[in-house]
Amino acid sequence: MALTVLICDDSLxxxxxxxxxxxxxxxxxxxxxxxxxxxxxxxQSQEIGLVFLDLTMPELDGVGVLEAIKAQxxxxxxxxxxxxxxxxxxxxxxxxxxxAFIQKPANADKLAAVLxxxxxx
Amino acid sequence: xTTLHFTxxxxxxxxxLVNVAMGQASDKLARYLETMVHLQVPAIKLVDTQxxxxxxxxxxxQQSVSxxxxxxxxxxxxxxxxxxxxxxxxxxVLAKLLGYSDDDSSEDEMLTDISSVxxxxxxxxxxxxxxxxxxxxxxxxxxSRDEHFADKLAATAxxxxLALQVDIRYxxxxxxxxxxxxxxxxxxxxxxxxxxxxxxxADF
Numbered sequence: 001m002a003l004t005v006l007i008c009d010d011s012l013x014x015x016x017x018x019x020x021x022x023x024x025x026x027x028x029x030x031x032x033x034x035x036x037x038x039x040x041x042x043x044q045s046q047e048i049g050l051v052f053l054d055l056t057m058p059e060l061d062g063v064g065v066l067e068a069i070k071a072q073x074x075x076x077x078x079x080x081x082x083x084x085x086x087x088x089x090x091x092x093x094x095x096x097x098x099x100a101f102i103q104k105p106a107n108a109d110k111l112a113a114v115l116x117x118x119x120x121x
Numbered sequence: 122x123t124t125l126h127f128t129x130x131x132x133x134x135x136x137x138l139v140n141v142a143m144g145q146a147s148d149k150l151a152r153y154l155e156t157m158v159h160l161q162v163p164a165i166k167l168v169d170t171q172x173x174x175x176x177x178x179x180x181x182x183q184q185s186v187s188x189x190x191x192x193x194x195x196x197x198x199x200x201x202x203x204x205x206x207x208x209x210x211x212x213x214v215l216a217k218l219l220g221y222s223d224d225d226s227s228e229d230e231m232l233t234d235i236s237s238v239x240x241x242x243x244x245x246x247x248x249x250x251x252x253x254x255x256x257x258x259x260x261x262x263x264x265s266r267d268e269h270f271a272d273k274l275a276a277t278a279x280x281x282x283l284a285l286q287v288d289i290r291y292x293x294x295x296x297x298x299x300x301x302x303x304x305x306x307x308x309x310x311x312x313x314x315x316x317x318x319x320x321x322x323a324d325f
Contacts (some may be wrong), residue, residue, distance in 0.1 A: 010162070013325060034203070057162065058162055083140050083142075084160045085145065086147065086151045086157060086158065089160075098196070104140075113305055
């Protein structure tokens, strides 16, 4: 059964870049959200196996989403894909439960390596 | 009135390129200041250069503002000028943090240094995503602690047709530091930039 994946980013370009960078053999059904509040609504209404999460977004940012996922004990894996590459920020999102941090724009090889590392492909 | 404009797709594309470039610039600034920088969504807007002085005069009413300019020249006709506007309320804290002495000439030197870090890192990040490369002129101080800075901004802005206004708000961990960045680009560079954005969009 295909994994349901949520791509959360306020930019259409970034969402499309990420979709294109996913490995061809990655069997997934993709849903999208354009900010943190939309992402939480999706997570609360359907089963999502994996979230690709941007950090710098309007309404609710990625850190807020990670905090909500933790507080509400939502069952999903999160890979942060962000331009905010400060080491402190990378440390913070990992402490909040993110599986990995990928620098924008998402690189196909890096993405495949992370998905492979966690047994997602 | 200019007829140059971006479609919503082009604007989204440019916003994302700016977001990635700003992330790189913020990381550089954070390392330079040895602190964490809270990054917000950089709001971008294309405006007629004639509107700029009034816009910023309203934003910084009766405040001293310093302006630092940096010219850039890229391949395929992409060129322009960045202007950093610094609100000076917290500049003393920054100076202390960076070890600059407490006088006006040191303040200018510090703002020039920060401008170089921010604008060259930002523009390098933007150029890389556009498959381009930029070279830079030396930074220039257009205005130093000046309440009438809008006149200086007008004098520089009128040489260009269009401005890409990028609102940046840097919130540092322990104190607030705010600056604005404006990209001034000539009309033909806007046309070239639109073509480059369309090429990127065509790939996705």
